[in-house]
Amino acid sequence: MSLLSIENLSLDIAGTPILKDVDLTIEPGEVLGLVGESGSGKSMTALTVMQLLPEAARARGQVTFNGIDILKAPEEAMCRLRGDDLGMVFQEPMTALNPVKTIGEQVAEGIRWHTGASRANAEDRARAMLDRVGLPEAKFPLSRFPHQLSGGQRQRVVIAIACALNPKLLIADEPTTALDVVLQAQILELLRELVVENRMGLLLISHDLAVVADMADRVTILRHGEVMESGPTASVLTEQRHPYTRRLAEASTHVPARPHTPASPNTEPTRLLEVSNIVKDYPGARKGLFSRAKPFRAVDDVSFSLDTGHAVALVGRSGCGKSTLARMILALDTPTAGEIRLAGENLAGKSQRELRHARRDMQVVFQDPYGSFNPRHRVERLVAEPLHLLDEKPSAQNRRERVAEALHLVGLSPADMEKFPHEFSGGQRQRISIARAIITRPKLIVADEPVSALDVSIRAQVLDLFADLNHRLGLTYLFITHDLTVARAITDEVMVMHEGQIMERGPTHAVLDAPRTEAARALVNAAPDLNQSLKKRRHLEAGK
Amino acid sequence: MSIDPTLHENPDEPHFLKTALTDRSFAIGSCITLLIAAMALLSFLWTPYDITVLTVADKLQGLSLAHPFGTDHLGRDILSMIMIGARNSIAVAIVAVGIGMGVGVPLGCWAAARGGLVDEVLMRFNDLVFAFPALLSAIMITAIFGPGAVNAIIAIGIFNVPVFARVARAGALSVWPREFILAARAAGKGKFLISVEHILPNIVALLLVQGTIQFALGILAEAGLSYLGLGAQPPMPSWGRMLFEAQTRMIVAPHLALFPGLAIVVTVLGLNLLGDGLRDLLDPRLRRER
Numbered sequence: 006m007s008l009l010s011i012e013n014l015s016l017d018i019a020g021t022p023i024l025k026d027v028d029l030t031i032e033p034g035e036v037l038g039l040v041g042e043s044g045s046g047k048s049m050t051a052l053t054v055m056q057l058l059p060e061a062a063r064a065r066g067q068v069t070f071n072g073i074d075i076l077k078a079p080e081e082a083m084c085r086l087r088g089d090d091l092g093m094v095f096q097e098p099m100t101a102l103n104p105v106k107t108i109g110e111q112v113a114e115g116i117r118w119h120t121g122a123s124r125a126n127a128e129d130r131a132r133a134m135l136d137r138v139g140l141p142e143a144k145f146p147l148s149r150f151p152h153q154l155s156g157g158q159r160q161r162v163v164i165a166i167a168c169a170l171n172p173k174l175l176i177a178d179e180p181t182t183a184l185d186v187v188l189q190a191q192i193l194e195l196l197r198e199l200v201v202e203n204r205m206g207l208l209l210i211s212h213d214l215a216v217v218a219d220m221a222d223r224v225t226i227l228r229h230g231e232v233m234e235s236g237p238t239a240s241v242l243t244e245q246r247h248p249y250t251r252r253l254a255e256a257s258t259h260v261p262a263r264p265h266t267p268a269s270p271n272t273e274p275t276r277l278l279e280v281s282n283i284v285k286d287y288p289g290a291r292k293g294l295f296s297r298a299k300p301f302r303a304v305d306d307v308s309f310s311l312d313t314g315h316a317v318a319l320v321g322r323s324g325c326g327k328s329t330l331a332r333m334i335l336a337l338d339t340p341t342a343g344e345i346r347l348a349g350e351n352l353a354g355k356s357q358r359e360l361r362h363a364r365r366d367m368q369v370v371f372q373d374p375y376g377s378f379n380p381r382h383r384v385e386r387l388v389a390e391p392l393h394l395l396d397e398k399p400s401a402q403n404r405r406e407r408v409a410e411a412l413h414l415v416g417l418s419p420a421d422m423e424k425f426p427h428e429f430s431g432g433q434r435q436r437i438s439i440a441r442a443i444i445t446r447p448k449l450i451v452a453d454e455p456v457s458a459l460d461v462s463i464r465a466q467v468l469d470l471f472a473d474l475n476h477r478l479g480l481t482y483l484f485i486t487h488d489l490t491v492a493r494a495i496t497d498e499v500m501v502m503h504e505g506q507i508m509e510r511g512p513t514h515a516v517l518d519a520p521r522t523e524a525a526r527a528l529v530n531a532a533p534d535l536n537q538s539l540k541k542r543r544h545l546e547a548g549k
Numbered sequence: 550m551s552i553d554p555t556l557h558e559n560p561d562e563p564h565f566l567k568t569a570l571t572d573r574s575f576a577i578g579s580c581i582t583l584l585i586a587a588m589a590l591l592s593f594l595w596t597p598y599d600i601t602v603l604t605v606a607d608k609l610q611g612l613s614l615a616h617p618f619g620t621d622h623l624g625r626d627i628l629s630m631i632m633i634g635a636r637n638s639i640a641v642a643i644v645a646v647g648i649g650m651g652v653g654v655p656l657g658c659w660a661a662a663r664g665g666l667v668d669e670v671l672m673r674f675n676d677l678v679f680a681f682p683a684l685l686s687a688i689m690i691t692a693i694f695g696p697g698a699v700n701a702i703i704a705i706g707i708f709n710v711p712v713f714a715r716v717a718r719a720g721a722l723s724v725w726p727r728e729f730i731l732a733a734r735a736a737g738k739g740k741f742l743i744s745v746e747h748i749l750p751n752i753v754a755l756l757l758v759q760g761t762i763q764f765a766l767g768i769l770a771e772a773g774l775s776y777l778g779l780g781a782q783p784p785m786p787s788w789g790r791m792l793f794e795a796q797t798r799m800i801v802a803p804h805l806a807l808f809p810g811l812a813i814v815v816t817v818l819g820l821n822l823l824g825d826g827l828r829d830l831l832d833p834r835l836r837r838e839r
Contacts, residue, residue: 337731337735360737364735364737368735368736369735371731372728373728377728377731379746379747380751381751382750390733390736391736393736393737393742394736394737
């Protein structure tokens, strides 16, 4: 009998259908990848198994876990299951831990509750578990608080909580989406080891086909609450029998067509941006009334230059200083030392008034399509915001025309001007964000993880849009990303940043195919790659 | 997802007023508040009796059809006095909240926008004002500058300033790190423009809620000052002074104290309910849980 079997599961929440006739099974020691785009019902499937659905939800069908009928089980029975035989790992390690309790308490809590162990016993087990997930007590005592740990370490604590009682089934809902590639590789490796050690079933929910191909034995593809296709990972993802599977696979390896003709082919490339010896120190934490810890150097003597019309990726792990560097280029932060020249004009140390001219030439696109708009303004006002930089304020008529044109360029209709941001999907919002960035016809666009929050198919469209605008408007891009597939897809050159320094720079393919430095190699090795994972998995399946 | 839900409006949400009226405390609170306001407005046009005319023959009457709330020691109709007294209470509270918001909100926004020394100095000064019990200091101010409605208003208003400065600063600080502010800065907008265009609309909800609560406190403070004879001066009736005058006749005519007291209680209750309801309505996180 399967460990978990879901048959004909249908779910609606307050009358809205969420899942339709979902079937899936997981055997002990098996990893099932549940793939789908946002809103496909992946998380709701997981919450159904945990019986943590919202009040208004009604589930029909059959969910059997370890011989127990989950949908009919009373709440007390579920309480005994959750955290004991059923473990769950959430996406966001920043919010999945209670900030006022130590990590030891949080791991021991479940152990004490389920086994009735004494505090000392539970702490012993918690200690062993934390050691197992790579947080040995010598370096990470149980008395640490979550805020003293990094994102990857916190996710390890979350996994320790979920696996403390050797669950039979672990549900991991996008466990690595909030982490950079190197941490992602480590966390996935840890999950894989735990599965093998305990013959645990793992339901791995992800939107990332490469991660799933790397991890899962079998895969189930979900769309609009219905199962599109399921089967062994390698055959589903290589044969791509279902059109939706093919679309997903194509979108996740999508490379926009970029005609390699710069805007003016005959002229010498012109320097647009020149950054020289830039340094940014942040003051250290206050240690006493008058003493401070040593300042933290976020960006350490960085120099580089960008030519007009080029697209350059700045890649690196989280916390390597790439966003700080971007903020300094955009003059949102002042460098401690060094010079930034945009079209020959030095930006460092200029007043806001003097920067107006330069700001017109550089704009920014942020990662979060939800947070980057004032929710109380209409699109017209949002997109028109940078027009404030023009020396002459455009008339209302002219303003509307410009907004309409910018919206047209990013593939939205001028009628969208009257709407509020919440009326758009994530991909559309990112288009609005791009419209806002191009309305002053800037020369440089700095994009900070512009597609990481988007679904793969939408991501492909937005990348196409970036490539198209690069060609049509001759825009220069600086892409900040930890996702190497994005860098590969759309940039000419790559700079690898590590601990505040640029370690390596070169043509995208040269750097990513044959990294020369340690930092670049770590990134490239950790980055999940759909085709390579599939190749490996085919070998495995053939070997069996 | 790591997205803060508070500021995202749900497109499928029914119209604000519709949700609002299903919220019990909001519905009751706004009814009471509107009723008191209507009473005060009506008193400009019509009151059952003219309270400047003293008919001593009718003094200290109990409840009757002619005088539903009875009469006081000078034969004035209590209902009429309460109606006119409402004007005074509301006017004092409105102006006092106005002073508090008008000065406090810009200060709070300024502190949040500038940070550093400006923030530190402003907030420490805030603490200083907070350290004095508001009513006690209001008594001090009116004692120095002389009793009267205007001085009472100013005194109450001054102690509203730090409250609004605090709330505005806290709200503004939570909006500043958001990406749309960064986008506005990249669009070259200065701190002043950003505060007006982006910060204020996002903290209006907070300020409204605090406003209704301060309004209720203002009415209480005014009643307290008038009770001590430091608020509105005779012949202008005020709820607080009516209480004071009733005190010596508590045994003979308890209704003299009862009705102005009730007026204060009901008004403050109504405003507090309104504030509670507003907070629940404007904070989607609380709304979802109910």
